[in-house]
Amino acid sequence: MAEIPQSGGGGGKGGKKRAKKMSTKIDMTPMVDLAFLLLTFFMLTTTFSKPTVMEINMPVKPKNEEEKSEIKASNAFTVLLSADNKIFYYDGLLSGDVKPELKESSYGADGIRKELLSRHTNPNLVVLIKPADDSNYKNMVDILDEMNITDQKKYALVDISKADTELIKSSGL
Helix, strand or coil: CCCCCCCCCCCCCCCCCCCCCCCCCCCCHHHHHHHHHHHHHHHHHCCCCCCCCCCCCCCCCCCCHHHCCCCCHHHEEEEEECCCCCEEEEECCCCCCCCCCCEEECCCCCCHHHHHHHCCCCCCCEEEEEECCCCCHHHHHHHHHHHHHCCCCCEEECCCCHHHHHHHHHHCC
16 A cells, blocks of 8 residues: 655655656767678679770781882771761862862761761771861770771771861861
């Protein structure tokens, strides 16, 4: 039954008895262990992305100038890279007094890619890529990508001649 506390003559505290407050200390060791286990698991199972690199096979330098093979004009397709992301092309080779018909194109699928695919029927086709001094590196990478996309087997990076530079200037395109 109920007990009635009797205070005998003064002196003590009366009222409710409170429980002692316990310290709120949390052991973090298992959580740190789990974090490091997860970290090592994801580091070991993750595959890092490797940069994709286009393989370019460089020709062997001939020992003498007589071993160089000449390209027939009917098997040549010349691409000129110019300033301001402009691209020009013409069929054949540039000879002394005959000026070829210079056409301007774009780097899109309906531009130079369409022209390259239309000439895919010639198995001996050699594409001569001539970047001008004022063209940028991105344009050269873009045209090399187009060679890869259209599966061109033979292409060459060639220094642009003065005649090609004059042809671009005189075309007015």
